[in-house]
Structures are given as structure tokens and as C-alpha cells.
Amino acid sequence: MPVTLQPGEVFPDFELPDQDGRLRKLSSFTKQSEADKRYGFKDGYPVIVIFSRGFFCPRDQQQFKMIREFQNELKVNYCSLVSVSADTTQVSAAFRAGLGAHWTFFSDTDRKVIRELNILDETEGEYAYRSLPFTFVLRPNLEVHKVYNGWYFVGRPTLEDLRQDLRIIMQEMDYYTYEAFNTPHVKKIRIPQQTWLEEQGNDEEQISFEGIVESFDIKTGNGYIRSRELEEPIFFNFTAIPGEGYRTIRQGAKVHFELVKTHTGYSAVKVKEF
Template sequence: MQEQLKPGDSFPDFELPDQNGKRRKLSSFSRQSEADKRYGFKDGYPVIVVFSRGFFCPRDQQQFRSLVTFQNELRVNFCKLVSISADEPIVSSAFRAGLGASWTFFSDVERKLIKQLNILDETEGEYAYRALPFTFVLKPNLEIYKVYNGWYFVGRPTLEELRQDLRAIMQTMDYYSYDAYNSEHVKKIRIPQQNWLEDQPLGSSGLPVYEGIIESFDLRTGNGYIKCQDVMDRIFFNFTAIPGEGYRTIRPGTKVQFEFIETFTGLSARNIHEMR
């Protein structure tokens, strides 16, 4: 019989349908963001993979209610959580909505991944032919950092155990230290607020000035893109490129003028001004 995966092994980069029936790969959750690429970071983020017997299991319900209280912390820490069961997507979607969960619920209806990992429950109880309730904590490259066997509920990780696991992983990543963000390269993109204490006219920095339209802006990450007729590629910007204090936002479709900067990780905009 195939041995079950252990710390140090590579977790398979599976592709399964989510609660909406959309097929997604696991690596899409752990890789670095577009902003991280601009900053020059190479590392991605940890991901927690929870296998569930299904919506009907009271122990799974208890575990998932606990994870619902953890999901907002994971979001602000840029760590990801996914769960996998043999339930149909429509069933997973209903369970997810009832819990108030925001993470992705994958469906392995054919049990291919569950069998591949050798965690299929083959007892004759009510959980027969379901996944054993394992939890895997993965590094960004999908290497297994920790495995929790939840056959008995006490074997399932507490939120504090998960927090400690994530901290241990992230402390080894290239983006973790303050100094990583205090570099001159990153500060060209994530501009320190004190740069805007004095109103800097466009072009006063010596950089060329262009006009464009805000193509997109993500309120959650504070990152967006500008479409410019004079530049072939989309131009990245962080909200700190908009002069002002606090968290600044800008609507897609807004016409803007901005200073244009080329970095070794791509095109960026700074000193963005809305055109009246």
C-alpha cells in the first residue's frame, strides 16, 4: 500500500472544481501576487489544505465553524485556506454559504486525489468512502510543512497551532522582514507617505508625464493598473502612488496624469492625479 505523505514531501498540484464548478489549481493559491513580482520578491505564501468527510459530519462542522473565525486573520496575513471533500459542488456551495465561509471548497467527487493521497476511509461506518480528515500545511512551493491526522477530533490543528506553523514558514520568506520593503526599489513603487507632505507638481521628479485611464483597482490589495495609449503594456500602481494621507482609492475609468517609471520588474506609475 502507498505510504501517506509526510513533512518534506511534495503535495500534488491538483486541479479540481470549486464550489461554483470552476476548475482551479492548488498552485494558484500559493504563488506570489503581481505586486510581489513588481517588488522583486520570489516567494509565495503558505496554504492550508483541509480534507473533510462532508457537510453531514458534526466534527467537520465544528472544525469549520472554528476556521470561519480564522478566515479574516488569514486574509490580512495573505495566507490561503482551501478544503476538499467528495461532495458535489452544489452541496459544497450550500454548506459554505451556511457557514459564512469565504475560502474555496473543492469537490473531489471521483475520489481521485483522495485515493492518490491514500486517505480514503474504507470502513463500513457512515463515513465510508470519504476522505479521512487530514489537514496539510504547505509551504509556497507546495512542500509539506506539517500534517495533522484528524481521525480523532483532538488530532485536528487548533488555530494557534496553525498560526505558529504559518509564522515559522513565513519567517523564511524573502518578503517577511521590514527591510525587504524599505529598499529603494520597493519605495519607487510603494511610495512613503512623507513624499507627499509637500505637493509635488507632476514632472518635478524628472520623470516623464503620461495620461491614461484607470483600468482596474483592487480595494483589498490597494493595487491597480493604468491603460495608456502611448504605452503597450498595462502600467502597475500601488495606492501609495496617489498623493495624500491614509488609504487612497480611485475608480476604474478615471482619467489620470501620472509620472512613468521603469523598474527591473516592470512598468509603474507614481504621482497619479485625476484629470478634471
């Protein structure tokens, strides 16, 4: 059961249709967020790639039920997971919905990626011309960290195996430590709560701009403001809204804001709706 790729080698940045038929590249799951770019972090995030025989395989069904319990943990630890099979997009969508899965199901109906990785099963039986059940754990640059051979079910990774792999990778990333966020640069954009407490009663005037919230992602807490006075949309983190706890703001809201300049560009602070 030869596999072309080994740890240390680079995984192909494939582009395949997801369960909704949208073409997506693998690297889109590992890239930095817009906030990371503002903070000055250069590293992205690891991704787990599971090659599945298909919806009809009882061992795949068991593995995916296990992974389903892991998907919410992946969300909060900023890592990604995708699966690839030769199933059509329609079948993948139905299988995904039935499982209650949230991760991306890629369809490689032409077996292009499966062949490129040399993991096409050419034995007789119901699994002929399907992918061998391999799992790859990849670093943000798509370098292979670990390969799991699931020909026998015991060869597939447990959740604890995956946790350990992700921990090893992320401990090497530039954003992993507390100290990486506890810097003057980052705290100009991701503003500590204490800043607003200390500014109560501070009437020092700064140049203020008016604009409209062009977008705000409630999941990430990041958004952009469009102002007639400025050429480009201005990035802001929810912490730029004075207050306590997690703050949100609606798209289209009219706001006053000030600008802060960092070595990665301008960001908005003191974002206040009016």
C-alpha cells in the same frame, strides 16, 4: 492509516472544481501577487488544506465552525485555506453558505485526489468511501510542512497550531522583514507617505502621460493604467496617488501619471485624476 506524503515531500498541485463549479489549481492560492513580482519578491504564500468527510459529519462541522473564526485572520496575514471533500459542488456551496465560510470548498467527487494521497476511508459505516480527516500545512512551493491526522478529533489542529505553523513558514520568506520593504527599489513602487510631503511645492517638470485606469483592486490597492502612448498597461500601487491614508480610484478614470523605471519594469507614479 497510511498517508503517502510526509513533511518535506511535495503535495500534488491538484485541479478540482470549487463550490461554484470553477476549476482551480491549488498553486493559484500560493503564488506571488502582482505587487510582489514588482517588488522583486520571489516567494509566495503558505496554504492550509483540510480534507473533510463531508457536510453531514458533526466533527467536521465543529472544526469548520472553529476555522470560520480564523478566516478573517488569514485574510490579513496573507495566507490561504481550502477544504476538500467528496461532496458535490452544490452541496459544498450550501454547506459553505450555511457556515458563513469564505474559503474555497473543493469537490473531489471522483475521489481522485483523495485516492492519490491514500486517505480514502474504506471502513464500513457512514464514512465509508469518504476522505479521512487529514490537514496539511504547505509551503508556497507546495512542500509539506506539517500533517495532522484527525481520525480522532483531538488529532485535528487547533487555531494556535496553525498560527505557529504559518509563522514558522513565513519567517523564512523573502518579504517577511521590515527591511525587505525599506529599500530604494520597493519605495519607488510602494511610495512612502513622506515622499509626497517632501514634494509639496516641488515644481520640477517630468514627462507626463495620459491614460485611463483599466483596473483597480480595492482589496490589494493595486491597479493598471492603459495609455495610447505606451504599449503595455502600467502597474501602480495606491501609494502612487498623492495624498494621505488609503487612496482609491475608480475604474475608467482619466489620469495623468509619470513613469518610474525599476529592475522589474515600469510603474506609474503621481497618478492624478482629471
